[in-house]
Amino acid sequence: MQNITYETIEQLMEKAYGAVGKKIGDLDKSNRIQNHKNKGNLGQIIEEGYFGYDVNNKQEADFPNLGVELKVTPYKWVNNNKKVSAKERLVLTDINYEKDYNIHFTESHCYQKIEKILMMFYEHEKDKYKYDYIISKVFLYQFSQLSKEDQLIILNDYETIISKIKSGNAHLISESDTFYLGACPKGANSEYKVPQPFNSIKAMKRAFCLKNSYMTQLLRNQIFNKNQNRESFIKDISILYHNTFKDIIENTFSHYEGLTLNQIDNSVGFNVNRNSKNYLRVYISKMMNISVDANKLDEFEKADIVVKTIRINKKGIIRESMSFPAFKTKELIDEDWETSTLRNLFLSKKFLFCIFDEIDDTCKQYKFRKVMLWNMPEKDLESHVFNAWRKTQDILTNGLHLEIKKQKTGKTIVTNNLPKKGDNLILHVRPHTQKSVYKLLNNETIGDGNIERDGDLLPDGIIITKQCFFMNNDYILKIINE
Known part of the structure; x- marks a missing residue:
């Protein structure tokens, strides 16, 4: 096949918008969906059948003269079809432990893949065959057009991953180590390991990805425009030049460590109503200087950070175990561990434990101990x-x-x-x-x-x-x- 050349991004986008409303099966000119060896990769179907490009394994962008990568990715509707959500993370490119540790972000293969992405979305419907999926949204993602805050958090994420490789801890990398840019497992199963340069212990094969939660907020904010004006936690972006997002969170709370609730009232200039069921969550918001529950912050939703209040009684015991969403038996039975809901939850989520020590629960007197940003160790x-x-x-x-x-x-x-x-x-x-x-x-x-x-x-x-x-x-x- 002779590749069609798109001279400008505008020309490419005009072609892309022409696919909206079309079934993927109608674009499958080489019958790739039926090819079990190919596994019906939808990106390859669109690249070859619609854009007229030969499928190859080159590391360069799919449209090299424009530096644009093509990604075909699904979304779904949740909360009784009221909210759109990414069905999965967006995988960018494999991590090469032997080479990537020595490459700055803007020179990296990861950056080449994330700099410009032509995203083509389709709605995933459980009982619908791939052939009948319909391209419904098209979006040009450009790293340079992101907010400076998002750019810096992604840069910090990249450096977090690279620093683990440099320290000989590639085998300890977890997708939940980072906030927007993740290092997701890559391979048939978690037992597939590859060498790393600074340790004899082999590490799980991984790929750079935009995390599921980040993609969900992209869909809600920019693709479907359903989530406008989310409150931000970071008010002064300049602090990201010298601090990681994790540092900023922990430093915010450090001023209140050891203070009683009465002292926090005085410090924030507001007396929290402790008759409210969730009064400790109100204290968390006041310490963060935000007007919403922390779980609804723009950055926390993008990074899949879940705030949990932890109360420790006078005996040093946490009264309650921590619950997670109810599962449906029939769905759990049909799952494989590698792609299970529970495993993916712990692979992606971070928990911000806000810890309070009881002084006297009968009159709702507690002392704030600290916060702890935690993710489940993969071991x-x-x-x-x-x-x-x-x-x-x-x-x-x-x-x-x-x-x-x-x-x-x-x-x-x-x-x-x-x-x-x-x-x-x-x-x-x-x-x-x-x-x-x-x-x-x-x-x-x-x-x-x-x-x-x-x-x-x-x-x-x-x-x-x-x-x-x-x-x-x-x-x-x-x-x-x-």
Whole structure:
């Protein structure tokens, strides 16, 4: 095939917009979707069938004379189809441990791939065949047109990844080490390892990527224009020239370490209403000098940072384990570990633990200890977390054992054999709802919950109360005290 040359970006974009509304199958001139060896790479289908370019493995940009990379990527609708979300991270290029450590960001292959990206979006629909996906949005992503804040955070992310390679710790890199630009696993599975230059321990093969959360905010803010005027945490961009985003977060809270809530009231010039259920989250916002909940900050949403308040009582114990979203049994059963919801959650998320020590909970008196920006170590993820996930999947696949007990009070309770807190160092499984509901095969209903709201259907037809993974409170305490 003789490649078509696009002389200007305007000419390329005009061609790209012409694909909007077209089915990918109609653009597949070489029947790549049916080619099992090719696996139907949608980017290659568009590049070859629509733009008229031969598919190759060269490291240069897909449109080399314009320096533009082509990426075809899916989105989905969440929250009852009210919010758009990226379905996956946007993989840019493989990390070369042997070479990349010695290359500045603007000279790197990563920068060549991120400098200009022609993004073509399609909506992923669960039961729709690839052939019928429709190109619905086109966007030219240009690094030079990003806010200076985003540019500096991405630069810092790149340097964080490179510094781990230089220190001989490529095997300890995690996607959740960074904020917008990630180092995602690359390869058939997590056991695929390659050499690194400054350590004999082999490291997981990885690629630079724009993280799922970053892509989600790009979709909401610039593609669909649904998320305008998000409040920013960083008010003075110049501090990013000399501090990492992590430094800025920690320095913001350091002024309040050791202060009681009364002292924080005086310091911020505002008396927080402690009768509110989430009053400690209000204190977090006041310490950060923001007007919204910290989880709604522009930078935190892009970086997938989740703020968690941690209360430690007088005995040095965290009262509650940390819950995660409820899972659907049928979906968990069908998952592979490598692409599972739970694994991807811990691979990408950072948690900002805001830690308060009890003085007297009866009158809501606490002392602020510190914040801690934490992500799950991959050695824990691939061992204890995997074991809890696998055991849960096995039990749900092979038959959940329910035991119905009548208490002295006359109340009927239902227990099961899913992983308990004592079974695993990190995670356990229990109900995620305030009200329980069970519907057995004989149509007997137990509990005062609502089946549609609180129930989850098992493969055998039984409905149980929705379940979720909880992170053990003693594991969290160990993290904080290390």
